[in-house]
Amino acid sequence: MSLVAGVDSSTQSCKIVIRNLSNGFAVRTGSARHPEGTEVDPNAWLDALHEAIAQAGGLDDVDAISIGAQQHGMVVLDSAGEVIRPALLWNDVRSAESALHLIDEVGAEVFIEKTGSIPVASFTITKLRWLRDNEPENAARVAAVVLPHDWLTWRLRGFGPAGSSEFGPDFNELKTDRSDASGTGYFNSATNAYERELFIAALGHDAILPTVLSPQERAGVSASGLVFGAGAGDNAAAALGLGMRAGDVAISIGTSGTVFSIATSASHDLTGSVAGFADASGHFLPITVTLNAARVLVKATESLNVDFDQLAELALSAPAGADGIVLLPFFEGERTPNLPTAKESFHGITEGNNKPGNLARAYVEGMLCSLAYGFDALLAEGVEAKRLLLIGGGAQNLAVQQIASQIFSAPVEVPVISEYVAEGASVQAAWALTGERPNWMPAISNRFESNVQSIIKLQYHSALLSKYPEL
Secondary structure (H helix, E strand, O other): OOEEEEEEEOOOEEEEEEEEOOOOOEEEEEEEEOOOOOEEOHHHHHHHHHHHHHHOOOOOOOOEEEEEEOOOOEEEEOOOOOEOOOEEOOOOHHHHHHHHHHHHHHOHHHHHHHHOOOOOOOOHHHHHHHHHHHOHHHHHHOOEEEOHHHHHHHHHOOEOOOOOOOOEOOHHHOEEEHHHHOOOOOEEOOOOEEOHHHHHHHHOOOOEOOEEEOOOOEEEEOOOOOEEEOOEEHHHHHHHHOOOOOOEEEEEEOOOEEEEEOEOOOOOOOOOOOEEEEOOOOOEEEEEEEOOOHHHHHHHHHHHOOOHHHHHHHHHOOOOOHHHOEEEOOEOEEOOOOEOOOOOEEEOOOOOOOOHHHHHHHHHHHHHHHHHHHHHHHHHOOOOOOEEEEEOHHHHOHHHHHHHOOOOOOOEEEEOOOOHHHHHHHHHHHHHHHOOOOOOOOOEEEEEOOOOOHHHHHHHHHHHHHHOOOO
16 A cells, blocks of 8 residues: 655644545544744754654655645754754744835835735745844854745755754755745745845845745655655645635634635735735645634633633524624734734624623624635635635634625535645645645535625724724
8 A cells, every 4th residue: 555644734733644545545643742932943843743753653654745834934044054043933923014124125016026925924034034133143144044844844854954964954955845935925936936136135145045846846755765745835735635726715714814715827916915825736826814713712712701612602692793793803913904013802892782692703703704804805816716615623613614604705615624734745745756636635514605694794894994994
């Protein structure tokens, strides 16, 4: 039996799924936790990867592996291949001001033309600018800049600092893919080339960047014959795992919230709401991202002193629009809309409507309306939405599923909960091994026809513009 493995090195943990190449069935899995925080020593990811692999029974009988990982994380290496400082993750917003400086200097239109995206605090380019401005000694030491999946693939293949790796710090063996490179803010996914002048504008000097591979291309082959796929950013890997095609829109409710689709041409949203990323199949992945997603549901259970099933029951007992209560769920600032210093706020609470059911519904509606803000931006860019795939831990809540069908203007399907990023990475591993993309499709657990209740979004937009008229 031929086996392929896919890895999801996410914000919270590392997961590996080992699948039967002939049918895609999972045969073994493993996982390990990551440290909390918005900056993390990448070596903790490597330790977790090795732990997850061991828990899954090792790789001795595996023919190919590929790694998907959280996007944007800034991993900076010195000339010896040592990590210079902890990686700044996607959810570290300290570089918000750096993003504004870059936009002022370069111009939003130039960024859109060259990269398809306007940089925000999550992008690697803004973190490099922050490093240059706040830690100039560290910035001067940077010899190479990589992303989480690039670095993990490099290290797992045996490269790295002398004394702690088999082959040493060969920077020529740093490899990445279009999907992850397109989230840096200095890669042009239309020409498949780095925009070096943007990179230098951020860091202050040039440095080595990973070679960008095509979706089916191999990053390398070990002495034992293990094939390494190119790897991918987490959302692009999830799209592979979901078997997404044009007309599909995924709404992922995890630590962050993402709304993304497959497109055959690059997007160029001058408002900055839609990032014009590449996907992991050779096409494009227009995407919007919110910082506040499943955490909103956690806050709701804590505030109302209920579990998640009770939260769903309460929310579904209230009318659409929560009897006038609106939550702007910006607990950790926000990326879409771009409000990095925003705070959570309730609107419209009165003595008459201040009831647990209305409050529960306001939490759910607020989270989904925040995602719908990004969904509408995708539609404005010409994205066709024939169906929505609701995924992630937060998507398993029945109230989230039903209320989503009242907010989004397309049928909602809820795939069976699974490790879609890791499974997508395994699709890529199989592709690199055989030269053909497998057609492994997920099972669907729930379906809802669209039944839009316009009051929900009308109230949300009114509260949003009242609080943030600059939008």
